[in-house]
Amino acid sequence: MSPRPPARRGACPAFLAPMETGDGLILRLVPAEGAISPDQLRGLARAATAFGNSMMEITARGSLQVRGLTAETVAPLQDAVLALGITPRLGLAIDISPLSGLDPREVADARPLAGRIREGAAGLAGKLGPKVSVVIDGGGAISLGGQKADVRLVALRSGADVMWSVTIGGGAPELLTELEATALALDALSRIAALGRRARATDLPGCDAAQGDHDKPPAPLGTFPLADGRFACGIGLPFGAGAAELFTALADAAEAAGASDLRPATERVLLATGLDAEGAPAFAVEARRLGCLVAPHDPRAYVAACPGAPACVCAHFPARDLAPMVAEALAPLLDGTVTVHLSACAKGCAHPAPATLTFVGMDEGIALVHEGAPSGARGPVIAVDTLAARLATLALTPRAPGETGRGLLARMQEAGLPAGLWLREGNDRPMMKT
Ligand code: SF4
CATH class of the missing domain: 3.30.413.10 (Sulfite Reductase Hemoprotein, domain 1)
Structure with missing residues (x-):
C-alpha cells in the first residue's frame, strides 16, 4: 500500500483516509466481522507504538483508532493491520450490535440485513460521503439508540414475525417487512448519493426534521449472557483512550480469562466474548485493576x-x-x-x-x-x-x-x-x- 494523503478536516478518520489532527494523523479501524483475537489486539498495539504515538482509542460508535501517525507511517500501519489478518470495514458505515447473532435477547440477528444493504449499496461507493451511516438495531441487550444515523432500522416483534421500523434522516418511521426495509434503505442511500458527497439524509425532501433526540443508552459494561451458554464481559476505556500498553494488558487479561475474541462496542467499551462463568468476573477484576470502567455507575x-x-x-x-x-x-x-x-x-x-x-x-x-x-x-x-x-x-x-x-x-x-x-x-x- 502506498501512503495516503491526509483527508480534509470534517471527514472521518477512516482506514484508507486518515485525518490530520494536532498530534498527527489518526486512523480508524472497524473490524469487518466486528471481532479480533487477543493476539491481533496485541499486534495492533505493537503497530500503534511502532508507527503512531502509541495512543489508541475506542470511539462512542465502537471504532478502534490509532493516533499520532505521519504521512510516512500510514502505509506501514495499514500493512501491519492486514498482516495481522484483520480485515477492515471499507465503504459504507453500517453499525450493528457487537453481539449480533450471539445475543439471546435480540429480536433479530442484524447481520443478514446488514449484508444485503452492503451488497446493494456497493454501486454507490465513492458517491456517498464518508459520514453517511446506517444503523441496524436488532433489539438486543446493547441498544444503538444513541447513535445518529442517516438510515435507522430497528427490529420489532409483531406477533410471531419480525418487522423493521425504518427512519430516514429526521423523517417519520415506517414499519416494514425485511424485504421492504431493505428496498427503502437502498432507495434512500441512492437518493443521498445523487445529491453529492456532502449530502446527508436530512437533505432529502421530507426527511429534514431534526434527528430524533435519542436518549443515550447506558454503556454496555458488565456481564452479558450469550445464546450458547457462555458470557460476554464489557469494560470501558477511561474516556475512550489508553496507551498501547493498556490494550496489550487487556488482551492478555482476556486471553487468560478464556475469551475467544474481543469486540469494540458502543460508548467506548471493549467486550470480551466466549467467557465461562468464572472467566467473565476474572476479566472484569483485571480490567478494573488496570483502571478501566467495569460498572455502569462509574461516574x-x-x-x-x-x-x-x-x-x-x-x-x-x-x-x-x-x-x-x-x-x-x-x-x-x-x-x-x-x-x-x-x-x-x-x-x-x-x-x-x-x-x-x-x-x-x-x-x-x-x-x-x-x-x-x-x-x-x-x-x-x-x-x-x-x-x-x-x-x-x-x-x-x-x-x-x-x-x-x-x-x-x-x-x-x-x-x-x-x-x-x-x-x-x-x-x-x-x-x-x-
Ligand atoms: S477533537 Fe475536540 S478540539 Fe478537536 S475538533 Fe474535535 S471537538 Fe474540537
Whole structure:
C-alpha cells in the first residue's frame, strides 16, 4: 500500500483516509466481522507504538483508532493491520450490535440485513460521503439508540414475525417487512448519493426534521449472557483512550480469562466474548485493576471528552486531561440521568448528541451549554483554571427529595443557573437551597 494523503478536516478518520489532527494523523479501524483475537489486539498495539504515538482509542460508535501517525507511517500501519489478518470495514458505515447473532435477547440477528444493504449499496461507493451511516438495531441487550444515523432500522416483534421500523434522516418511521426495509434503505442511500458527497439524509425532501433526540443508552459494561451458554464481559476505556500498553494488558487479561475474541462496542467499551462463568468476573477484576470502567455507575461512564489540547489543533483546553477531575467533582450529580460532555471546541467530536451539560472550548475560555450541543455555546466564558472550583460549588447544591441530577440542573436553569455559576467566581457555598 502506498501512503495516503491526509483527508480534509470534517471527514472521518477512516482506514484508507486518515485525518490530520494536532498530534498527527489518526486512523480508524472497524473490524469487518466486528471481532479480533487477543493476539491481533496485541499486534495492533505493537503497530500503534511502532508507527503512531502509541495512543489508541475506542470511539462512542465502537471504532478502534490509532493516533499520532505521519504521512510516512500510514502505509506501514495499514500493512501491519492486514498482516495481522484483520480485515477492515471499507465503504459504507453500517453499525450493528457487537453481539449480533450471539445475543439471546435480540429480536433479530442484524447481520443478514446488514449484508444485503452492503451488497446493494456497493454501486454507490465513492458517491456517498464518508459520514453517511446506517444503523441496524436488532433489539438486543446493547441498544444503538444513541447513535445518529442517516438510515435507522430497528427490529420489532409483531406477533410471531419480525418487522423493521425504518427512519430516514429526521423523517417519520415506517414499519416494514425485511424485504421492504431493505428496498427503502437502498432507495434512500441512492437518493443521498445523487445529491453529492456532502449530502446527508436530512437533505432529502421530507426527511429534514431534526434527528430524533435519542436518549443515550447506558454503556454496555458488565456481564452479558450469550445464546450458547457462555458470557460476554464489557469494560470501558477511561474516556475512550489508553496507551498501547493498556490494550496489550487487556488482551492478555482476556486471553487468560478464556475469551475467544474481543469486540469494540458502543460508548467506548471493549467486550470480551466466549467467557465461562468464572472467566467473565476474572476479566472484569483485571480490567478494573488496570483502571478501566467495569460498572455502569462509574461516574466516568457519564462523561465524554474529546482528546483536546495538545492532541487536536482545534482545541482550546485539555479536555481529556481534565475529564477525571470533572467526573470526580460532578459525581454527586451523575446518577444516570446526566450526561456531561467536554468539547475542546464547538465541533463536538466526542458526543454528537446534546448532553445535559456541555463544556465548550472558546477563544476566551470555557462556555457552558445546558441541554444542548457544543454548537450552541455562546457565553459567558470562564478561565480554564477556575473550572474545578466552580464544579465543586455546583456539586454541593442539594437535591430535593426524589429529585434526579438532571432535575436539579433543570431547576437551577429555571432559576438562571448554572449560567450564574459561570458569571461569578466559584466559592464553597451551595448554589441553591432545596
Ligand atoms: S471537538 Fe475536540 S477533537 Fe474535535 S475538533 Fe474540537 S478540539 Fe478537536
